[in-house]
Amino acid sequence: MTSSIANAVFAPGKLSIGMTLPITDDEQGVVDFSEQIALAQLADRLGFRALWVRDVPLNSIDYPDPVGHLDPWVLLGALASNTEHIALISGAIVLTLRHPLHVAKGAISVATLAKERFILGVGSGDRPPEYAAFGRDPDNRRDLYRRHWETLAAAVTVPSRVIPDNVPEGAPEFYLLPRPNASIPLLAVGSGGQSVDWIARHSLGWMTYHREPPAQRGRHSMWRAAVDRAASGDFRAFGVAMRLDLGEDPDEPAADIPLGYRTGRRGLITVLRDMRESGTHHVTLNITSERRPARDIIEEVAADVLPEFHR
Template sequence: MKNELAEQDTHFQHVFRDGQLTIGLALPMLEPGQTVPDLDVQLELARAADELGFRALWIRDVPLNSADYPDPVGHLDPWVLLGALAAQTRRIALVSGAIVLTLRHPLHIAKAAISTSALSHDRFILGLGSGDRPPEYAALGKNTDDRRTLFRHNWEVVAAAIRAPSRVIPDLATPDAPEFCLLPALSDAVPMLAVGSGGQSLDWIARNACGWITYHREPEQQRDRYQLWRDAVGRSAPSAFRAFGVALKVDLSADSDEPAAAIPLGYRTGRKALVALLEDMRASGTHHVSLNLSATGRELRDVLEELAAEVLPAFHGGES
């Protein structure tokens, strides 16, 4: 189901705009070796990001932890954290990157999305993914073989419920069931992004989502992926703007001249080479980059301030 009204949302355009690239940040931002975030520190960093002019804060949904997983971080429940961020920030967009659509009931997701949008004064963008860990599916009573079908079905239910006016598609309905809606009422639909593919084709994503978010790949490969995306948009939503965003890990060196060196899912780099990398991404069609910061030997607040002073002006210009 197409989420048409979201394309007109000014907060969405603050993050995603044709021909431009904006920069956001992934939470939590952790010191090396830290696995359990300090909520007070995360809220302080979020307030700083808001004040310094970053465009978005991205929140992951990691339901369960295991010693067998490569990511040991104890992520907070995304809706609890998004509620706190809505109350603690003023301008920065809040984005789920991504709620696991296949492991939560879609009406619960829709209710939480509407609530977050209301608390943040329409700054929320709903990113949805399907997850990729079979043991989590089993633990939550789901079958990974149903992932693709469940993603499409749940997307349709969420999209109907977070439109204006809201429409509830029930799992089951008795003959005397009332017609439900979700409150508070929205003036515009909550924008919906596909984070990863969710087992769907790019044509399906282009028809149904406001944009597509992927992990970092080497520049040539990323340009190829963007072209595949543009081709899909041309076939399936030729008159619409559809965003393309990338999650990029960055270990920012204190040496501004340090050249970029590849690390898993990103780069160890000085700020000058980072600007060049981001300029290349903008030229190849990326609209937004979510930085997953690593702070080897540096204070995270110092990294944010350096990025705000030396990197953001090349992309955000004089816009507030």
Template sequence: MASLPHAAPIAARVFAPSQLTIGLSLPVLRTDTHIADFREQVALAQHADALGFRALWVRDVPLNSADYPDPVGHLDPWVLLGALAMHTRRAALISGAIVLTLRHPLHIAKGAVSVSHLALGRFILGLGSGDRPAEYAAFGQDGEARRELYRRHWDTLAAALAPDSRIVPDLASVDAPEFFLLPRPAEPVPMLAVGSGGQSVDWIARRSIGWMTYHREPEAQRARHALWRAAVARNAPDAFRAFGTAMRLQLSDDAHEAATPVSLGYRTGRIALVGMLEAMREAGMHHVTFNLGGERRAREVVDELAAEVLPHFHVD
């Protein structure tokens, strides 16, 4: 059986029983804007960090295609995470998610240790499997084997990032040296499942600090959460395992505007947003990261969320 996930102070700051924290997904762009000025994005992240957002999320999008629904050009996640580590002080930095099946796990381990070191232990390693068969082919991988590859890479990565870090080589001759990672992280690097990676919830509950899912309507999300709680009860009954979601948000400049669904989220005013988030907290959600869109300026939306929404949920 796999070893239990690592506990780390930064994980407890983002995920805690009976609490809901709020994060921000980068880049923040207006609707129909596909080109990001990443110097502005780093400045916005620094601003959000100072205002009290608990986490800053960075995606891993290796390649773009005209067939892919997200046309945004994303920086390599390790480059952006390194910049964020040097320009923020309190917020967790979370990969949402490194494509575990398309990167060698030892390269991921080196990146994770490096970011954790620069961020003084504020890094949480979110991991996913990717969902585009053509991208697997571009990297010489068999998409049909992604489930087994995800499991194997997770175990190699977990061994490398454990407090008693050990390197599990793909191949080793009898006279091969023993390898190790330096520098070691300031804190253990928590590993978080983003999506299912083709695995069962029982597998995830045994190995991950939590399960980050994509937005669903409340009834479907409640069923998802019940599935997760049952898996945690079976596999880690004495441990806390987080449950979170990524939600698209178009924040209206009318505070009283009712919530209406958009793809993977809502358009809403702040009053209805607070009500929705309170209901999510009561239902057992521990973290929500906003993927902001709409026509308003990003800093204006971030300021409104910090002034009018975060105080309902963040106690410090």
């Protein structure tokens, strides 16, 4: 791994902390994105390592997430122009529903605006009805993901290459502008229908969602074994997206909630220490603002939690 921004987020034996946008409560469907930009700037100033942006192409009353997400490239462009130090990460671009050359163009554009602070996280999506809406067959998800990854990796790795879908007689040789100054790190978010060995060979790491500690330790052991087989001697990162409901009482014990914890800051520190010891290199916090304003949570985590992990 040669990217300085990737090294700032993922490093052997260390755990860094980021956060996911937008930050909302469970019932909020309309998001004030001016406030989200302000929260991103606050996280940047206070030393969070990464801002994560989701790709949610369509909404439905059948989906559990009611939030009206911006197009990820639009939001990433705004974040690139309004932050200075923090890594920007897509978590994750739905690679199977987008043409890989469009993804590459977006990634190079964001990396240029952000002065190479961008990490390109991609996934395959987990909502079969969306495949039908976009004219895709979900049964082809695994093969489509691999093919798109190959085209995307060629385009965002220096020297950049464009692999066309078709090459008719007399077709010109294409390239992407602006030319990337450095390779854009590629991160697998979820499995994309691939084996962990495939992910270990092709990705800088593996980002997954929160599980109970015994299950997560098993997941990590599987990942380490795959890295030893497929990329022996090389560092490959392991990261987790975790929901956080941070209470005002610093001694509130950690209690399980879907995909994360309700806890006070001391319980959060204990949870994160355990994750670091078990081999997790990065945690992005999906902060819920049901009980407290998001700004208060961000400031408390920065003051009392980040110093433990970002020395």
